[in-house]
Amino acid sequence: MATAAITAERENYLNREYGIRSWLLTTDHKRIALLYLLSITFFFFIGGFFALLIRLELLTPAGDLVQADTYNKLFTMHGQVMVFFFLIPSIPAVLGNFLVPLMIGARDLAFPRINLLSWYLYIIAGVMMLHCILTGGADTGWTFYTPFSTAFSNTKVVEAGLAIFVSGFSSILTGLNFVVTIHRMRAPGMTWSRLPLFIWAHYATSIIQLLGTPVLAVTLLLVVLERALHLGIFDPTRGGDPLLFQHLFWFYSHPAVYIMILPAMGVVTEIVPCFSRKRIFGYKFVAMSSIAIAVFGFLVWAHHMFVAGISLYSALIFSILSYLVAVPSAIKVFNWTATMYKGSISFATPMLYAFGFIGLFTMGGLTGLFLAALGIDVHVTDTYFVIAHFHYIMVGGAVMGYLGGMHFWWPKISGRMYPEFWGKLAAMIVFIGFNLTFFPQFILGYLGMPRRYWQYPPEFQVLNVLSTAGSTILAVGYLLPMVYFLWSMRYGKLAEDNPWGASGLEWTTTSPPPTFNFDRTPEVTWEAYDYANIAAPEEAPVEQ
Amino acid sequence: MSNSPIAVEQHNPALRHHFADMEQQRQASSLGMWVFLATEVMFFGGMFCAYLIYRYWYFNEFAAGSRSLDIWLGTINTAVLICSSLTVALGVRAAQMGKRKLLVVLLLLTIVFGVAFLGIKGVEWYTKFQEHHIPGSSFSADNLIKEYPQIRIDPSHEQIFFSLYFAMTGLHALHMIIGVGIFTFLTYYAWKGRYTPEYHNPVEIGGLYWHFVDIIWIYLFPLLYLIDRKPLK
Numbered sequence: 001m002a003t004a005a006i007t008a009e010r011e012n013y014l015n016r017e018y019g020i021r022s023w024l025l026t027t028d029h030k031r032i033a034l035l036y037l038l039s040i041t042f043f044f045f046i047g048g049f050f051a052l053l054i055r056l057e058l059l060t061p062a063g064d065l066v067q068a069d070t071y072n073k074l075f076t077m078h079g080q081v082m083v084f085f086f087l088i089p090s091i092p093a094v095l096g097n098f099l100v101p102l103m104i105g106a107r108d109l110a111f112p113r114i115n116l117l118s119w120y121l122y123i124i125a126g127v128m129m130l131h132c133i134l135t136g137g138a139d140t141g142w143t144f145y146t147p148f149s150t151a152f153s154n155t156k157v158v159e160a161g162l163a164i165f166v167s168g169f170s171s172i173l174t175g176l177n178f179v180v181t182i183h184r185m186r187a188p189g190m191t192w193s194r195l196p197l198f199i200w201a202h203y204a205t206s207i208i209q210l211l212g213t214p215v216l217a218v219t220l221l222l223v224v225l226e227r228a229l230h231l232g233i234f235d236p237t238r239g240g241d242p243l244l245f246q247h248l249f250w251f252y253s254h255p256a257v258y259i260m261i262l263p264a265m266g267v268v269t270e271i272v273p274c275f276s277r278k279r280i281f282g283y284k285f286v287a288m289s290s291i292a293i294a295v296f297g298f299l300v301w302a303h304h305m306f307v308a309g310i311s312l313y314s315a316l317i318f319s320i321l322s323y324l325v326a327v328p329s330a331i332k333v334f335n336w337t338a339t340m341y342k343g344s345i346s347f348a349t350p351m352l353y354a355f356g357f358i359g360l361f362t363m364g365g366l367t368g369l370f371l372a373a374l375g376i377d378v379h380v381t382d383t384y385f386v387i388a389h390f391h392y393i394m395v396g397g398a399v400m401g402y403l404g405g406m407h408f409w410w411p412k413i414s415g416r417m418y419p420e421f422w423g424k425l426a427a428m429i430v431f432i433g434f435n436l437t438f439f440p441q442f443i444l445g446y447l448g449m450p451r452r453y454w455q456y457p458p459e460f461q462v463l464n465v466l467s468t469a470g471s472t473i474l475a476v477g478y479l480l481p482m483v484y485f486l487w488s489m490r491y492g493k494l495a496e497d498n499p500w501g502a503s504g505l506e507w508t509t510t511s512p513p514p515t516f517n518f519d520r521t522p523e524v525t526w527e528a529y530d531y532a533n534i535a536a537p538e539e540a541p542v543e544q
Numbered sequence: 545m546s547n548s549p550i551a552v553e554q555h556n557p558a559l560r561h562h563f564a565d566m567e568q569q570r571q572a573s574s575l576g577m578w579v580f581l582a583t584e585v586m587f588f589g590g591m592f593c594a595y596l597i598y599r600y601w602y603f604n605e606f607a608a609g610s611r612s613l614d615i616w617l618g619t620i621n622t623a624v625l626i627c628s629s630l631t632v633a634l635g636v637r638a639a640q641m642g643k644r645k646l647l648v649v650l651l652l653l654t655i656v657f658g659v660a661f662l663g664i665k666g667v668e669w670y671t672k673f674q675e676h677h678i679p680g681s682s683f684s685a686d687n688l689i690k691e692y693p694q695i696r697i698d699p700s701h702e703q704i705f706f707s708l709y710f711a712m713t714g715l716h717a718l719h720m721i722i723g724v725g726i727f728t729f730l731t732y733y734a735w736k737g738r739y740t741p742e743y744h745n746p747v748e749i750g751g752l753y754w755h756f757v758d759i760i761w762i763y764l765f766p767l768l769y770l771i772d773r774k775p776l777k
Binding site for chain 1 (some may be wrong): 590
């Protein structure tokens with residue numbers, strides 16, 4: 001390699017050691033991040049495969065590709081894999097793992113071995129899930145509703161439940177590591193008000209992971225005990241109450257949505273100031289809105305149960321509280337917009353994803369308000385409107401944020417630039433494919449097409465065909481980055497230390513960083529997002 | 545450590561490479577355990593929540609089930625656990641003062657108390673097994689209905705009480721077993737003399753965990769054993 005000879009390749013975390021042992025027994029947070037990257041990408045494509053089968057089945061009104069039982073399993077496994085094995089670990093375990101120590105000037109996370117343990121727990125859970133899928137899978141929906149899950153289903157509910165139980169511990173340990181690291185490992189001068197907002201977002205996420213996940217764990221444990229050992233907790237024939245299950249389940253699973261979206265908001269908050277060349281507008285508001293989302297997120301769970309038979313008064317209160325979540329979310333959207341106002345905006349790939357995120361998240365959030373309204377919710381409960389709404393948040397929001405972040409930090413992670421033309425093209429394809437897939441579903445749901453059915457009346461076919469067509473475009477958009485990221489690892493242009501002219505300590509070290517991140521512990525004397533004092537890169541670094 | 549770019553003078557061998565000093569390491573590990581205990585509170589919290597609701601709905605059955613538990617064994621177990629917490633607290637102090645032998649003795653005592661607790665718990669469960677109080681197809685509340693004719697008992701609601709009883713005490717016992725495992729490691733390393741007044745975080749955070757499991761029992765005991773013990777008319 002000629003370039004290596006010229007620049008006398010520095011020792012970094014990638015070339016310091018080689019061999020399978022140096023990866024599987026590493027305690028370096030950057031290497032663990034890459035282990036996570038590989039494993040969640042694997043599960044992303046498994047979950048995506050199920051999604052494509054679902055969309056193919058819905059191409060025609062009749063149930064011709066699969067029958068009802070198989071269809072039930074498809075959407076169950078799509079949900080379980082995507083939620084627990086891709087979305088929840090996606091940004092925190094990959095980008096968060098890589099960046100939290102770098103951004104606060106630490107040499108590693110507080111507990112490097114626990115970090116590795118959390119990846120192994122994830123892998124154990126993943127193997128259990130794969131085994132469950134390959135030997136028949138579950139058909140309860142990702143929500144495990146009782147008494148169907150504990151008394152009636154003939155599928156592998158216990159195994160799926162235990163897999164998710166174990167993956168929960170992986171998530172808890174990641175959150176624990178982040179909280180302790182952010183509290184105790186900050187470099188001198190890195191005060192709370194100088195932290196990058198990515199860190200604030202991860203701090204809020206970690207709080208949810210820590211306080212929510214154990215409740216899901218114990219709930220799933222009770223489901224497993226009720227099904228396997230015949231304890232009576234939720235099954236009405238044994239004196240139990242299925243509504244209690246729903247309360248306990250959503251106590252975690254609603255905040256889980258914020259586990260997915262808050263880190264993506266953190267990513268967008270890093271990208272927008274960088275490509276607008278301006279300090280973030282209203283730093284403290286953006287930071288506190290992350291905390292507010294985490295706190296409010298715990299108080300709105302019963303809006304998933306408006307038609308399940310809860311009392312009207314508690315429904316009223318949960319409806320009002322659900323509206324309140326819109327306030328901190330809107331603060332973020334307004335502050336990103338205000339940051340861009342009169343900024344000098346460049347349309348690099350990460351920024352395209354950030355734009356996509358802001359638009360799609362706003363749509364997902366606003367339709368969430370429809371669902372928080374008691375009257376409209378009765379009309380659209382369990383229809384494709386709900387499906388479209390949460391896919392706008394989880395795919396349009398969280399996955400866009402994840403991809404934006406991957407492009408933004410790829411030079412730091414790999415030491416190479418990805419091809420900018422292909423990056424922009426993929427971003428456009430993802431945006432178009434996404435909207436074509438999910439926008440028709442809003443209309444379908446509003447017209448009354450219910451979720452979780454393998455057949456539908458013929459008058460819904462046109463919109464369903466649009467949606468299926470969109471999903472194939474979306475699949476191309478997701479495959480492209482995988483191809484050119486791999487390509488760039490060998491053929492990409494060598495990245496400078498700070499190719500974007502971005503603020504943040506991670507850009508002050510080399511690309512890729514050395515094993516201990518910094519040659520000497522940095523001392524922070526400047527405020528966050530100090531773009532007034534950072535020169536923009538002279539030429540766009542990515543043009544070939 | 546040889547890869548560390550900065551050679552630190554008087555480097556404590558227990559200091560891990562990514563911490564600046566022993567104080568930071570101690571604070572991090574202790575905060576880590578506190579945060580973990582917060583998740584444990586939520587973990588048990590889900591079950592306490594279920595308990596709260598069903599006890600409110602099915603008070604009669606809960607009271608009858610509670611009467612059938614052996615209050616003497618429960619009380620002795622409570623005393624055993626409180627003693628174990630004392631030995632843990634004294635053990636942490638012994639570690640701080642660097643008294644190796646005393647530390648080993650106190651840790652061993654803790655393990656003995658822990659195992660005694662589990663043994664007594666096992667005896668109680670065995671009695672329940674004989675009384676057909678294990679939830680499932682062979683569950684029967686007949687002996688309770690016969691014994692307390694004054695209380696109206698629905699067998700399926702009675703089964704909920706025992707489901708929660710076994711789930712809660714079972715999960716607590718699992719935590720005790722993990723605790724005994726942790727303390728076995730601590731005793732081994734204390735015997736080897738790894739803990740010094742400068743470095744004894746493991747004893748400290750292991751102790752935090754033990755106290756937490758102890759506190760859970762302090763709540764479980766009245767909630768399960770002492771629901772209604774007034775003499776029946």
